[in-house]
Amino acid sequence: MRRVPAAGPSGVMAALARPLRGAVASLRALPPLRAARGGAGRSGAGTEVLGKGFKRGVVLSAGSFLVYEAYGLISRFAEVHASSKVEEVVEQADYLYGSGETEKLYHLLVQHKTSEDAELLWRLARAARDLAQLSSTSAEEKKQLVYEALEHAKKALEKNESNFAAHKWYAICISDVGDYEGIKAKIANAFVIKEHFQRAIELNPKDATSIHLMGIWCYSFADMPWYQRKIAAVLFATPPTSTYREALRYFHMAEEADPNFYSKNLLYLGKTYLKLNNKKMALLWLSKAREYPAHTEEDKQVQKEALELLNSI
Known part of the structure; x- marks a missing residue:
């Protein structure tokens, strides 16, 4: 089976144009419709004209149909192409996020800030917020990034109200903006x-x-x-x-849904037990928070706070 060229929509159009031209050429080669036997004079001429008009109509109808089909195929190809492109970017983004590459992640996703896909947009909101949280980010840049993150999260929610992550990051970003x-x-x-x-x-x-x-x-x-x-x-x-x-x-x-998923959840379990005057359980969870592997700056801050609280008990 001959493969459709992988040169994008223009390549597909060129491939479709060839059979389209062939179909039109075949239709043009049809013999003209003649008048019925015995139909001479004005009547015969009228039938001849009718025949030519009919043939042109067939050509135009067939051509229009093929163009319509070609357009539909191109549209479907573009949708599939866009979908695979989004999946590719999301995969790269998730890898960078898991690796703690905050700046690289933001620069990858900000190229797609005009995207219509909620999966890209909420990830961009998260990346902008994470960049704002870095100690190397100035106060002015942080404020700008916080408001930018909110805009991306808002757009993600507008694009897909049923996306749970869009709701989550919209709420987080609204909370951040409240600080200003x-x-x-x-x-x-x-x-x-x-x-x-x-x-x-x-x-x-x-x-x-x-x-x-x-x-x-x-x-x-x-x-x-x-x-x-x-x-x-x-x-x-x-x-x-x-x-x-x-x-x-x-x-x-949260811990039942995904055990040991987040250093801050361990920290807050310890802090909450302290507020409830349950020192035994506070020691347990604060110790877990202190021992949690530090992959991010936030993890390091959690370790530091957990140690300070443990020393205060």
């Missing part, structure tokens, strides 16, 4: 953040990270300073609230 917009915006955003974390968990109950982040949300509001509580009470009739026990439940759920 004051306490009122941060508390107001808390309702939106909770909604999107819950939606992410609903879409993918096995995603340990979404469950962990819901735990962080609960811990943050359980641990909210008194002055922020007063501000929240003034600004909102029913401000967001939570408890350490609710946070603990989510941290354990």
Whole structure:
């Protein structure tokens, strides 16, 4: 079987044009329709004209059909080509993410910032945020990247509302932006953040990270300073609230979904048990956090905080 050229849509068009030209040429070679026997004069001439018109109609109809089919094939080829391109970039991105190559990952994905694919866009949001978290990133660059990450996450959500990761990273990025917009915006955003974390968990109950982040949300509001509580009470009739026990439940759920998946989940299990005055369990989880292999800067920060808390017990 002859293969379609791999030179992209233009190559496919050229390949399709050959049989199209052949079909039209064959149709043009048809003999003209003649008048019926005995039909002379004006009647015969009219039939001759009718015959020519009919033949042109057949040629045009067949040509239009083949062009339509060619267009459909090109469209399907373009879709498959675009899909395989996305898969290739996603594969490269996941490799770089797993290797801790934050800057390389961002530079790979930012080339696709105009993509219509949610899988690329939420990964770009994550990469921009991770780049903002690096100690080598200046304060000005960090702010720019935080807002950029939110835009990518928002676009990912617009492209696919059923993508759990888009919900997760949209919530994370809104939380980050709150650091630049004051306490009122941060508390107001808390309702939106909770909604999107819950939606992410609903879409993918096995995603340990979404469950962990819901735990962080609960811990943050359980641990909210008194002055922020007063501000929240003034600004909102029913401000967001939570408890350490609710946070603990989510941290354990995350660990059950994917044991030892994240150093910070181990750290927060230890911190939450400390808040609940359970030193035995706090020692257990803080020790695990301290011993967790440090692959990223965040892991190193977790190890440092875990050690400080262990020394304070």
